[in-house]
Amino acid sequence: MSNKKALYERPLIQRINTGLMNKFGTKTEYAPVTHIDTFSVKDLITQYGSPVFVLSERTIRNTYKEANRAFKTRYLKVQFAWSYKTNYINAICNIFHQEGSWAEVVSGFEYAKALKNGVPGNRIIFNGPDKTDEDLRSAISNNSPIHIDHLDELYRLTELAVEMNKRPNVAIRVNMDTGIYPMWDRFGFNYENGQAWDAINKIILGDKLELIGLHCHIGTFMLSPSAYATAAYKLSDLALGIKQKFNKHIQYIDMGGGFASKNTLKGSFLPGEDTSPSFDQFAEAICTALLNAGFTDKDLPLLILETGRALIDEAGYLLGSVIANKRLADGRRATILDFGVNIMFTSFWYNHKISPAQEFSSYTEDTVMYGPLCMNIDVIRDHATLPPLKKDDHVVVHTVGAYNMTQWMQFIAMRPAVVLLGIDGKTHLIRKRETLENIEMNEVMPEFLKDFKIS
């Protein structure tokens, strides 16, 4: 190829809508992202295939330290418990455990995972509406805090305590009006209508279970710190009431998770980077409420936080490639990518930021971004403003660390590898790309279906 020839770029023409605010993309979105930390996107794809999830160890640890600092500088006794369902790849869990996090689990499967990772039983918080007898027995023997969701569980747990001749450590989950609607009232016992007090009375007067804590989880992707202040006041009110009525000290108040990450919710005008409250804002609301609730110094409860998405979302990226471009009947451009909604579940509620992974001129084009699935719902972004990507170009999807690597589905294609970008300057494969054998491992072929002949 002659050097004298100019660099080629696909010819573009676009209408200029003067005076209209562009609500679909931000300028920064076109800036190419060729490296994550110090690692080249191109090299990562060459080594691990496309698509591939990558997680930055540095960002995880820095985010954790930032959250921890925000709370610990305002309140003495703070403990994070890693919410397993947010991302339970063991290597990721262990980074949080190395930083000092306990585990927060919502199923027997997650509970077993935490135990296997080496988390001491009394540092595993067992949440959720579905705990089997086997789960409860295991949690009782390991002294794990069991967070009771409903009365049926309370009764069953009492029976098991008698049967095992043990006194399980329990908390109740409380739901309440925090000014956020719709209110999450399906989990736990309601504060306003007296259900919570009812459960507390049953536990303490029944004298078979040890009430050590109070728990709430008021919602997810919460943008309002003041809702947490309300929740902290209400749980404190219960704790102080228990002290007064039964002279019983409540060891901890668990505020659950729910802090918004820096993602951009669909339909919101401004990017999440500009609108999501900081850890400092959430910490200020919660800690001020606890400190002003009326506890004596020695009765101040431990503050537990089950923060999930806000601790991991920014550390996660999905690297992928362009399969094809096409022009839709109405003239819009469409770009087909090699990753779909089955591995990017969160594209149903976020407008994930997508950056090109190579240099371009500053010309851009509005485009719909589709996944590779042969399904109409497979839309990654309804509308993005990007430079003219061509087949085999790479893209970087941002802020995908939370929930995608747990809610992903094996569907039509294999699930990709997951790679940790280490602080040691090396890449570490933490989950292999799936294979046909992995997927067929659990299938069973009846004898009479083994053969066929197609004429």
Added chain:
Amino acid sequence: MNLLKNLAISDTGFVFNPATGDSFSVNPIGLDILKHLKDGKSENEIRKHLLESYQTDKETVEKDLYDFFKMLDQLRLTEHD
């Protein structure tokens, strides 16, 4: 294919259609193509020009020109006789 006769094309990549008041922006290659169209060059001549002047190949030019011309139609910047 012909461009609308009184289309104003600036050297900086702005295109103005005085008949409708619409403005457009084009990237440098798009501008190159529009200028050739304005000079009355045929599609074949433009194809040849692109192949000679840019680091690209026949298939890409074929595909992209087809798409670009479709866009010009879509944006009502062409007239067909």
